[in-house]
Amino acid sequence: MSPVAVVVGPPGAGKTTIGTALAEALGVAFRDTDADIVETMGKSISDIFTDGGEAAFRAAEEKAVAVALREHDGVLSLGGGAVLSEQSRKLLAEHTVVFLNVGMAEGVRRTGLSTARPLLAGVNPRAKFKELLDARLPFYREIASVEVDTDTKSPDEIVSQLATVLNRGE
Ligand SMILES: Nc1ncnc2c1ncn2[C@@H]1O[C@H](COP(=O)(O)OP(=O)(O)OP(=O)(O)O)[C@@H](O)[C@H]1O
Numbered sequence: 281m282s283p284v285a286v287v288v289g290p291p292g293a294g295k296t297t298i299g300t301a302l303a304e305a306l307g308v309a310f311r312d313t314d315a316d317i318v319e320t321m322g323k324s325i326s327d328i329f330t331d332g333g334e335a336a337f338r339a340a341e342e343k344a345v346a347v348a349l350r351e352h353d354g355v356l357s358l359g360g361g362a363v364l365s366e367q368s369r370k371l372l373a374e375h376t377v378v379f380l381n382v383g384m385a386e387g388v389r390r391t392g393l394s395t396a397r398p399l400l401a402g403v404n405p406r407a408k409f410k411e412l413l414d415a416r417l418p419f420y421r422e423i424a425s426v427e428v429d430t431d432t433k434s435p436d437e438i439v440s441q442l443a444t445v446l447n448r449g450e
Pocket residue numbers: 289290291292293294295296297298314359360390391397430433434435438
């Protein structure tokens with residue numbers, strides 16, 4: 281069993297929004313490892329970071345990614361930092377990976393000051409977002425089968441483009 285597509289990208293790229301709509305367009309199930317982690321740990325992402333730090337979240341995420349890649353055959357969206365794990369990148373090399381890219385200004389605008397994104401909740405979300413992008417871009421690109429720049433496209437346009445690329449009709 282293998283996902284039709286795995287969606288990766290920075291916070292606010294639209295992994296959950298596009299992933300959900302893409303699954304619907306393709307008539308397959310949607311799964312999001314952030315939601316899996318919340319369910320398994322029984323607490324919010326923000327609380328996981330507060331209680332165990334980023335390391336606790338990344339350990340849970342590595343497991344959640346491996347399980348979901350094995351179990352899920354629909355569209356799978358990963359958390360923004362899932363590509364930081366070398367183990368996960370190795371697994372992802374075997375899959376169809378959609379990299380949704382977003383620039384700093386638009387990414388910060390879309391994520392706002394949401395406390396659901398603890399890594400961006402500090403005093404300077406723009407600087408933090410740029411730091412995340414710089415560190416992760418090479419990883420997203422290393423595993424991507426297709427890259428879509430989402431800055432100036434609506435979710436509908438992106439879904440329609442991806443449905444065509446994935447060769448499953450719209
Ligand atoms: N192409 C787009 N154009 C405009 N707004 C968008 C687009 N894609 C997503 N959004 C909006 O941006 C916000 C963040 O989207 P979403 O939660 O899907 O991102 P994400 O990549 O899953 O983020 P995270 O990494 O935090 O899980 C939402 O309010 C969503 O409606």
